[in-house]
Amino acid sequence: MLTFNHQSYPHSNTRHSTYGKKGMVATSQPLAAQAGLEILKKGGNAIDAAIATAACLTVVEPTSNGIGGDAFALVWTKDELHGLNSSGKAPKAISIDAVKEAGHDEIPTHGWIPVTVPGVPGAWAELSEKFGRLPLEEVLEPAIQYAQEGYPVSPTLGKYWNFAYKSFKEKLTDDVFKHWFDTFAPNGRAPKVGEVWSSKGHAETLRSIGKTNAKSFYHGELAEKISQFSNETGGYLTAEDLAEFQPEWVKPINVNYRGYDVWEIPPNGQGIVALQALNILKGFEFPERDSVNTFHKQIEALKLAFADAGKHVTDEGHMKVKAEQLLSDDYGELRRKLIGEEALLPEAGDPSLSGTVYLAAADGEGNMISYIQSNYMGFGSGLVVPGTGIALQNRGHNFSMDPEHVNALAGGKRTYHTIIPGFMTKGDQPVGPFGVMGGFMQPQGHVQVVMNTIDFGMNPQAALDAPRWQWMKEKVVEVENRFPHHLAQGLAEKGHHIKIALEPNSFGRGQIIWRNPETGVLVGGTESRTDGTVAAW
Incomplete structure (x- = not known):
């Protein structure tokens, strides 16, 4: 419990x-x-x-x-x-050729394409x-x-x-x-x-x-x-x-993180990014949340997971690499060894070696x-x-126009999808549902909320209220304007390119409900960055 x-x-x-x-x-x-x-x-x-x-x-x-x-x-x-x-x-x-014939080299964000x-x-x-x-x-x-x-x-x-x-x-x-x-x-x-x-x-x-x-x-x-x-x-x-x-109806995928099973929908969704990051992070110890070491390792793990998803994830029937390979303990260990003291540029690995x-x-x-x-x-x-x-x-905007890419646009195909629901269990008991919406922030929010809960013992509302960071690209990381300055400075010293965001809207909006298996009591938290609420009975 x-x-x-x-x-x-x-x-x-x-x-x-x-x-x-x-x-x-x-x-x-x-x-x-x-x-x-x-x-x-x-x-x-x-x-x-x-x-x-x-x-x-x-x-x-x-x-x-x-x-x-x-x-x-x-x-x-x-x-x-x-x-x-x-x-x-x-x-x-629709096809890549049809999009090019319509005068586009990239998939537009609006209109029918x-x-x-x-x-x-x-x-x-x-x-x-x-x-x-x-x-x-x-x-x-x-x-x-x-x-x-x-x-x-x-x-x-x-x-x-x-x-x-x-x-x-x-x-x-x-x-x-x-x-x-x-x-x-x-x-x-x-x-x-x-x-x-x-x-x-x-x-x-x-x-x-x-x-x-x-x-x-x-x-x-x-x-x-x-x-x-x-x-x-x-x-x-x-x-x-x-x-x-x-x-x-699909079989959910999971990793075990410190005795808790964290569940996501399998590809074409990006829930596998959160699971892969947690699979990497479970090999480290995190004595405190608000430390440069904790945030650095979280960021690096997610960068590696995003790199893999960007190369390998699409409609599951079109994937050459399976979810089980990306989530194996052996592959998690290989990726974990890449995390050092300095921020790295993320590159995809080879698992065969091991608006919302x-x-x-x-x-x-x-x-x-x-x-x-x-x-x-x-x-x-x-x-x-x-x-x-x-x-x-306009979900098709996520398709690639590169015909060789695993997520290449094709008629009758699902694209790499950003929206992901999360769920947590322990043994054969449900702990409850959780989620953080917001484009590519979502798996990053999932990892932060799960670790706030399991590693740092934070209640649902506190787990959601805690200042968030978001990896953007390469070594660029955005932090909320209330993110502790000394920690942002420490991350910068490790090579992260830190940007302080003035608006909270890009850091996702989350909800959590946990259930006590002994009493049936429900405890919920809601997003303080929007008009959120928990209605309870």
Whole structure:
């Protein structure tokens, strides 16, 4: 059983961990967390609560996710951990040659080229059918109400909505992006903090998904609207691409870190980066968190893990190197030996020699879920299917244009994916779900949160509040502006190129729920860098 210090992290805000027993939902938006708790009180389980929360997040935090994004989940139920990969493939019609013929040497961030098949509605339906207790239509009702009636925009949401609007206003001048502005800037600007925003089209789309268990999205009226919009505006996505989509149940992967099993979704997700880094770090001792030695070794381990993932990770069926090879103890030891006293430029090894929202939910029966969904890069592609509120993701931007690269763009292929849910167990008992969203910060956040918990005995809120660092590229490391100056200086002396970030938004947003196996008591923490909350019962 985890034991931790109940004090807040020094110099953080004074928020403490939240306790409950019958149920808990932790996420970045209070309205969404409360919607999940409402479903629990209606008789739903943790999986129902997670779906309700996720659906609400597409409405109350559209800057980070939407119906047109992808999703992954780790579900603990009946003494077993299940993994769901609901990421979509590239349209069959797209290819490296097609992108070059369209005048691009690199995959653009907006428009149809980076759009892949959305997996979010399929994830909701699959989770509901396999593990849910209430009808999907009922579970989506809170989100439908917020979309139909509107809600007041929260402070952090309003800030990033305005950032996105200003950027899109400058960059997205083609008529194909008109529907984004009609939907998300109906008054010719982003909604202000406290202003009520609604989307009737979004509400109707959610109703259709609920009534049909998402079949309308892949085979019916919504699929027709998506494919028609694509066909009329030069897109690659077809009705056939949508009809062939199916979420995939996968076997989670793990490493044992100091007696605890840390679990992630296997590739095409980047959870393997966090696991590989922990596999390297478990060979060191860390007597204290706030030391140059601790941060230096964490950074170096993650650099090595990212280098390997960048070379080897893609859609699992296309990988030449298997996850087990990257996570073997022998390979971990080989990579560990590369870490010295100075910062190194990361290079991939050879194992053969050896925009996003996250939520966690739990109920009083022992069910727990770690769930994440995203449109990528904020609002995604900038494309909104007319009249539906469906903002399409730009996940395909992660594909490589190098035909020899393992993650090379190809029709019908999943790309290297950044969004990752985490889960921790000890022996045959669940400890609970955790996650830190935010692009390539995610595995870095996972490693920092896991070590804060296991190595340094920090309670969930303190583990999240602790100042974070982020490796950017080569020897460049960003630290938060409240990161201790003397430690930043010490890292610089080891050769790291330290940059102090003025804004906290690039360091991820996390949630944690741990469960006491003896009492069933739940303890949760939520992100202090955003409008996050823990709703408990």
